[in-house]
Each structure stands twice: as C-alpha cells, then as structure tokens.
Amino acid sequence: MAAKNGEAAAPHVELRRVTKRYGPVTAISDLSLAVDKGSFTALLGPSGCGKSTLLRMIAGLEPITAGQCFIDNLDVTDVPPAQRRIAMVFQSYALYPHMTVRQNIAFSLSVAGQPRKVQNERAQEVARILQLEPYLDRRPAELSGGQRQRVAIGRALVRKPEVFLFDEPLSNLDAKLRVQMRLELAKLHADLGTTMIYVTHDQTEAMTLADKIVVLDKGVISQVGSPLELYNAPANKFVAAFIGSPSMNFFPVDIAAINGRTASVVLPGGRTVEIDIATGAGARSAELGVRPEHLTVVDPKDPAATFAGAVAIIEHLGNSTILYVETAVGQLIVEGEGDLDAKSGQTVGLRLNQSHARLFGATGATL
Amino acid sequence: MSASVERGADLTTPLASRRLARLRRFDLVGLAVTLITLAAAVLWAFPLYWGLVTTFKPEYEIVRPGVQLWPEHFTLENYLHVLLQTKIGLWYVNSLITSGAVTIIVVMMSAGAGYAISQLDFPGRRFFWWMILASFMVPVSALIVNHFILMSQFRLINTLAGVVGPQLVYGPVTVIIYKQFFDSVPKDFREAAVMDGSSELQLLFRIYLPMNWGVTTALAIITFIGAWNQFLWPFLAISSEDKMNITVGITQVHDAFGVSYGRDLAVAMLAAMPVAVIYLIFQRRVTQAIMLSAGIKG
Numbered sequence: 277m278a279a280k281n282g283e284a285a286a287p288h289v290e291l292r293r294v295t296k297r298y299g300p301v302t303a304i305s306d307l308s309l310a311v312d313k314g315s316f317t318a319l320l321g322p323s324g325c326g327k328s329t330l331l332r333m334i335a336g337l338e339p340i341t342a343g344q345c346f347i348d349n350l351d352v353t354d355v356p357p358a359q360r361r362i363a364m365v366f367q368s369y370a371l372y373p374h375m376t377v378r379q380n381i382a383f384s385l386s387v388a389g390q391p392r393k394v395q396n397e398r399a400q401e402v403a404r405i406l407q408l409e410p411y412l413d414r415r416p417a418e419l420s421g422g423q424r425q426r427v428a429i430g431r432a433l434v435r436k437p438e439v440f441l442f443d444e445p446l447s448n449l450d451a452k453l454r455v456q457m458r459l460e461l462a463k464l465h466a467d468l469g470t471t472m473i474y475v476t477h478d479q480t481e482a483m484t485l486a487d488k489i490v491v492l493d494k495g496v497i498s499q500v501g502s503p504l505e506l507y508n509a510p511a512n513k514f515v516a517a518f519i520g521s522p523s524m525n526f527f528p529v530d531i532a533a534i535n536g537r538t539a540s541v542v543l544p545g546g547r548t549v550e551i552d553i554a555t556g557a558g559a560r561s562a563e564l565g566v567r568p569e570h571l572t573v574v575d576p577k578d579p580a581a582t583f584a585g586a587v588a589i590i591e592h593l594g595n596s597t598i599l600y601v602e603t604a605v606g607q608l609i610v611e612g613e614g615d616l617d618a619k620s621g622q623t624v625g626l627r628l629n630q631s632h633a634r635l636f637g638a639t640g641a642t643l
Numbered sequence: 644m645s646a647s648v649e650r651g652a653d654l655t656t657p658l659a660s661r662r663l664a665r666l667r668r669f670d671l672v673g674l675a676v677t678l679i680t681l682a683a684a685v686l687w688a689f690p691l692y693w694g695l696v697t698t699f700k701p702e703y704e705i706v707r708p709g710v711q712l713w714p715e716h717f718t719l720e721n722y723l724h725v726l727l728q729t730k731i732g733l734w735y736v737n738s739l740i741t742s743g744a745v746t747i748i749v750v751m752m753s754a755g756a757g758y759a760i761s762q763l764d765f766p767g768r769r770f771f772w773w774m775i776l777a778s779f780m781v782p783v784s785a786l787i788v789n790h791f792i793l794m795s796q797f798r799l800i801n802t803l804a805g806v807v808g809p810q811l812v813y814g815p816v817t818v819i820i821y822k823q824f825f826d827s828v829p830k831d832f833r834e835a836a837v838m839d840g841s842s843e844l845q846l847l848f849r850i851y852l853p854m855n856w857g858v859t860t861a862l863a864i865i866t867f868i869g870a871w872n873q874f875l876w877p878f879l880a881i882s883s884e885d886k887m888n889i890t891v892g893i894t895q896v897h898d899a900f901g902v903s904y905g906r907d908l909a910v911a912m913l914a915a916m917p918v919a920v921i922y923l924i925f926q927r928r929v930t931q932a933i934m935l936s937a938g939i940k941g
Contacts, residue, residue, distance in 0.1 A: 337834050358840035370831035374853040384839035437841070479802075 288313035318486035363432030385424030386590040527605035568611035570629040581625025721909035734892035742870035757821025861932035
C-alpha cells in the first residue's frame, strides 16, 4: 500500500481489506490495494484468480462482502456504478447491436437526458480522438474487431470518467491487432493521463502497458511492483513462474552453507554455486529458479558448463532460439541468440549465470 | 497393385448401385409423402374453397341438393347485403379496437413481467414465475363464468373494455417467451448500460426490447390474430349489436326467413380477411411466433 503523506499522496482508487464470498467460496480474501492517480495498473493472474471480480467490485457491479472501496478518498462501497465516475470497457465490448456507433458512444449522455446537440458534439469529439469519424452511422455488426474495440473505448471516454476500467479488452482480437491496440491504449493513457485499471491474464500486455502490476493468485495479492521489479526480483515462485515467457526453470537444490547474503548451493551432480539471497537463514533445501536467457549454451566439455544434456526440441524464433534440453535436473528451457547453431539430439553444455538465479524456500517465497 | 485397384473398382460398383437404389427408394418415399401431404392439403382447403364459392351463389343454388363446385349464376348479392344492410363496418372497428388494445396491453405487460422475472431480484420472483407457468394449466373456458361475474361487478359487461379485460390473461406464453429471450441477452449489455446510468425502465425500453424486436413483432402478430378470432368471451360479454366484434356479428346476419348460408359465409369470409392478409404479409414472423410458443427457438 502506498504511504499516505497528506492529500497529494492519497491513492486515487483504494480497496481496504476487501473480501468477496460467493456462498461458501471465497473469491477475494482480505485484500488491500492502492492505485495512484494517473497510473496504469494491471491486475494480472491466471483464470480464476479473482482479478475480474476485483475490477467488478471497483466498478460496483459486484457487491463487496466485507471491506471498503474508496475513489478519490470517498467511500463508494455502497454507491451505484453510474455514480462512481468510472467507465468500464468489457471483454465482449457489449456494444448495443441495434444502435449506430454514434448512438452507442452517446448512450450514457442520452440516458442522462443531455440534449441531442450535446450528444452529437461529444460523440463527434470522441470519434475524432479514436479515428472513428467515418463509421459514426454504422452499426457494430458492420465494424471490424479493432473498430468495435475503439467504439467500446469511445463509449467509456465520452463520460469523461475519473477512472477507466478495462476487463481483458484485447482478448477477442487477433495477435497483430492486439499489438496495435495495445499501442493505441498506451497512447491514450499518455494523452489523457487518467487512472486506468486493466485486467489481463496476458503478462505481455501487463508488462508493456502498465506502470504497476498487481499479480493475483487465488484471491490474494502475490506481489505489486513495476514490470521490471516483478521480472528481476519476484517475491515468490508463483510470480517468478507467471512473469516471463518462456517461463523460469525450477529445480530442487541443497543449501550447503549461508554466509551473510550469499548461499552456497549444491546442484544435482555435486557442483557448488554461490547465489545471492536476502533472507533464508537455516534453510537446508530450496528450489533454484533460472530464467531461460540466464543459461548459456557452451561446449559440453567446457569446464564452465554447469549442466550437460541433449537438445530435445529446438524453436527458431528469428531474434532468438529456444532450446528444450534434457538434463540431470529435468528439462531446462534455454533462450539463445537467433543464430544459435544447435541441432535436435545434439549434446550441449549449459552455463548458469548465477548472479541472476533466485532461490525459493519451501513456502515458495524468495530467499 | 493392379489387383488391388481392380478389387477396389469391384467394390465401388456395388456400392454405387446400392446408393442409387437407396436414392430411388427415397424418391418413392418422397413421392408418397408428397402425395399424402397434397391430399391432406386438398382435404383441408376444400371447406375454405366451398365456403368461398358458396358466397358467390344465389341462395336457391346453395340449398339445392347435389355438389356444385362452381356457381351456375355468379352473384355478389351476399356481399352487397352484408356490406350495405348490416353493421359490419362498426363490427370491424370494434374488432380492431379490442384486438389492438389486447395486443398492445398484452405485449407491454408480458415484456414488463418477463423482464422483471428474468432480470430483477425481488422476493417472490420464483413464486410469480411458477404462478405464470401454472396458469398455463387452466383452460380459459373454465374461467368464463368468473370473468363474467367479475366484469359485471366492474359494470363492464356490454362495453369494449369488458371485452378486452379478461383477454389480457389469456396468454401466459408471451411472458414465458419474453423471459426466455431476456435470459439469453448477455449480462455484459446490462452491466454496460447500468454503468452508463440506465434505470430499469430504460434498460427494458432501450436495450432489452429493441434487441428483441423480432420476438415482439412475432408475439404481437399472434396475439392480434388470437384476439381477432375470439368468439366465446365477446359473444357472452356483448349484447348490443353496436358493440359487437366481427366474429360475434356473424350471428346477427339473418333475415325474416331464417338462416341465409350465403350471407353468413360472406360475413365469415370478410371477418377472416384481415387475419389472412396479416398472415400473408407476416408469414415468416407468424411461423416464428408459433415455433416460439411451441418452445422451439426460431
């Protein structure tokens, strides 16, 4: 939680000890979260982790079982969604099929009884920002996926909300369009400077768009941090495994000795390496986590080779090469240069970049 | 290899001929079915044809023994009599008013009830739903006496409002169909509109109803046709000729000599005409509506 040093540092959206239960099932458990004004915060996690429930609670679409929700320091826990000055973009876009783009965008103004002239002006203004002007009189069925997505954003934009909520807005788009829309969203955030909260299960979206990522696991926050903090200093094995693609390699190791901030770790096969740690006094065994790019392919006879194994599968991605190597510690994923010369079945040595390796204790927490 | 090819060829020939034989057999079945349905269609349409032809015959030809498929002396006298000597114009207007009122009120009430049961959370929702389903089991004719007593207590007997009133509860099926359709509208539409500040009425009239216009038109058409064709209740509720529906008006077409088949049938044809026209114009919608009320989603 952000420290509260007077009014200026007060979070824009804040959840205080929020719990959500569906009958006997607890979806969110005693969760507190602060979102700063103007930030782009991503709620990231696998399906069923409670990220959409959390967003819907902020939106007011889901009643909060226990705890409070604040927007701009106002307790909005029992305030209806329309009065929270927030707007939401749904995964399905939820564009009204019987209305034109103009009517869809101006719907909230029309419901609020704004004069037709104001509705048209505002719709036109939003359409200009989102480059939707040529499509104002079309119906959603006549638009492409990307255009529909923009109309959905436009419908949120026209309300001039304090906070934008996005519920997996890009998941219905194809890969290329997703990248394009991602850029447009980033640009929109830069232009508007409005607080945005974005739910996704796609770590790439979260990493590229957000300045703060909240990783959720089974209804509790696993870690909150900037994309690079999460990548370089994961708080636990769950975050380490979830962030990064291809994902981190894990294998069990024994801890021989701990000298201050360094642990001497015995790898399977007998070799000892030194790993930096923050805590973990007394731990005898742990799991070592190594990202694929922190394993380097070397000659198997190279004395620096930590592991040796046969290449099972090789994937050439152009800018990089992914190797799946069968070793004594199990299958390790290795990311090498695009021009890496290796063949399936070939025996290779792997050198561990131990300064980037992380140790995880029995509970999964980083040592 | 050539042997296997030959064997393959051997195998395909009987297969092809078997398929051909099966096709032929299907053709025979198809022909038989066509003939049976054609016979059924003729059997069904003959009384209509007979009725229509009879209206163009003079009365003495009608009552003459024997089957006469075409009028010997073609006449429009029956139609002229009905149009000029009876109050058919007024009956048409009465039918139009009562059927129109029944249609509008039933559709609006059903949409509202269907929406409430489908989308709102209120105590007794399930009870109301079961009541509506249970009302299916009560035949309307069993309620006729109650309706009569109720309408007479309201002093609505012999008024058009009295004709309309009891017909409003004739169709629980429209509520059920609306509920089913509103149930199938994705939740996101509702939530998006709620976030935009829509009230429940705005949700119903601006989102749910326009998204289901097809259902509304289909239901409106069958409700209208049903109300137009009502006989028993309007017959019991109305005694003055000026307030009769066209269906009840048919009973009034007689002269000093008793029943005149030609005139009776002429007024029946005129009564059925608007319904037939509506059916022909909205054929697809009516079929859809019948499928809806039978539980098959169109």
